Amino acid sequence: MCVMYDLVIRRARLVDREGVYDIAISNGVVELVSRRVSERGVEEIDAGGGLVTPVFVNPHLHLCKVYTFEMIGGDALKYYHGGGMGSSIRAIELASKVKEKYDEKWIIANVRRALKEALRFGTLYIRGFADVDSKARLEGVKTLLKTKEEFKEYISLQVVAFPQDGIVREPGAEELLYKAVELGADIVGGIPWIEDSDEDEWKHIEVAFNIAKEYNRDVAMLVDDAGDPTLRTTEKLARATLKHGWINRVTAHHARAMALYPDTYTRKLARQLRKAGISVIVDPHTGPLHARVDLLLEENVNVALGQDDIVDAYYPYGRNNMLEVAFLASHIMWWTTPDKIKIIYDMVTWRAAKAMGLKDYCRRVMEGCKADLLVHGYPTLRELLLNHEAPRYVIKNGKIIVENKYITEVKSSANTERNL
Ligand SMILES: [Zn+2]
Numbered sequence: 001m002c003v004m005y006d007l008v009i010r011r012a013r014l015v016d017r018e019g020v021y022d023i024a025i026s027n028g029v030v031e032l033v034s035r036r037v038s039e040r041g042v043e044e045i046d047a048g049g050g051l052v053t054p055v056f057v058n059p060h061l062h063l064c065k066v067y068t069f070e071m072i073g074g075d076a077l078k079y080y081h082g083g084g085m086g087s088s089i090r091a092i093e094l095a096s097k098v099k100e101k102y103d104e105k106w107i108i109a110n111v112r113r114a115l116k117e118a119l120r121f122g123t124l125y126i127r128g129f130a131d132v133d134s135k136a137r138l139e140g141v142k143t144l145l146k147t148k149e150e151f152k153e154y155i156s157l158q159v160v161a162f163p164q165d166g167i168v169r170e171p172g173a174e175e176l177l178y179k180a181v182e183l184g185a186d187i188v189g190g191i192p193w194i195e196d197s198d199e200d201e202w203k204h205i206e207v208a209f210n211i212a213k214e215y216n217r218d219v220a221m222l223v224d225d226a227g228d229p230t231l232r233t234t235e236k237l238a239r240a241t242l243k244h245g246w247i248n249r250v251t252a253h254h255a256r257a258m259a260l261y262p263d264t265y266t267r268k269l270a271r272q273l274r275k276a277g278i279s280v281i282v283d284p285h286t287g288p289l290h291a292r293v294d295l296l297l298e299e300n301v302n303v304a305l306g307q308d309d310i311v312d313a314y315y316p317y318g319r320n321n322m323l324e325v326a327f328l329a330s331h332i333m334w335w336t337t338p339d340k341i342k343i344i345y346d347m348v349t350w351r352a353a354k355a356m357g358l359k360d361y362c363r364r365v366m367e368g369c370k371a372d373l374l375v376h377g378y379p380t381l382r383e384l385l386l387n388h389e390a391p392r393y394v395i396k397n398g399k400i401i402v403e404n405k406y407i408t409e410v411k412s413s414a415n416t417e418r419n420l
Contacts, residue, residue: 060306064140
């Protein structure tokens with residue numbers, strides 16, 4: 001039998017097709033998906049009936065703060081999660097203390113650890129936020145840009161210059177944002193709801209769009225991240241996006257106050273978000289409120305899930321494991337039926353990729369798509385979420401980059417032909 005492909009994955013299940021397939025890969029591209037590929041690969045994997053999917057995508061991670069929980073303790077958590085999120089601004093103030101000690105020297109070890117976790121769990125696209133303010137200065141941005149380069153063969157990292165403490169209320173933040181983008185930050189961040197007045201919120205958004213337009217960057221803003229139904233920066237962001245013509249280039253993160261809005265207003269807002277091509281990133285596991293995922297999807301707004309935090313002042317857990325995030329979301333939203341589980345899976349794969357503007361991400365495993373794939377130890381999406389384990393193999397550009405050896409065979413009680 002002649003060797004023809006770089007890699008052949010045998011007996012794989014696919015999310016959108018019934019039955020078992022062989023997947024043949026050469027030059028980093030899926031060349032053939034067929035019931036039986038007769039030619040051999042230089043390397044071969046027996047998926048044993050396990051699912052093969054595109055890699056996971058994490059569109060929201062405060063990457064400069066990972067593993068800082070011990071430095072701050074639990075006080076910020078008390079304010080962020082307690083009392084219906086009415087005091088989340090106090091949490092941000094407390095958490096910002098750690099930034100007085102910000103130094104690339106210690107941050108970098110934490111960032112590397114989080115990215116290695118991402119590799120282990122097959123999360124190969126990440127939008128990482130780095131704080132930019134008078135305390136953090138540019139230490140977070142520099143660290144993320146350095147690790148982006150270090151990991152570039154494996155992980156595509158988008159670096160967001162994020163003015164965590166505001167732009168108007170934080171002296172020097174605007175200048176630091178300019179500098180961050182000049183250093184190479186990919187995305188202009190924002191957090192308009194933290195400003196002291198309506199006027200300052202608008203000003204905050206305008207400054208961010210001015211930088212984005214001058215340097216041709218996308219925009220990512222944390223909006224209305226508190227239990228206050230009067231917050232309206234999600235709408236302001238949508239209106240500014242339309243005004244500046246930045247359609248399909250903006251993400252809105254959190255928008256937790258949406259949970260407290262009346263339905264009529266939320267639908268109106270959703271229509272504006274759709275018009276502006278804004279994707280909404282939610283993280284139901286990191287706060288007691290979350291945006292109206294059901295309603296947004298009904299109005300055709302793209303919604304994705306993010307990890308948000310890893311062991312920091314706002315959240316004491318997190319592993320860059322998007323199946324874990326999906327598992328938690330499934331409970332918090334009570335989305336447990338097969339069709340809802342499928343949507344949750346979409347929100348950590350192609351919907352997250354769409355939010356990040358990834359052009360070459362393949363929505364499904366098919367001929368011609370980039371071979372950035374995961375070979376899982378389970379045959380159905382439900383079992384993927386149930387176990388939220390690392391995949392058996394992580395494949396990048398057609399090459400095996402991670403093999404998680406502790407999973408040796410496909411574990412399934414339901415040896416069914418169906419995927420759900
Ligand atoms: Zn966040």
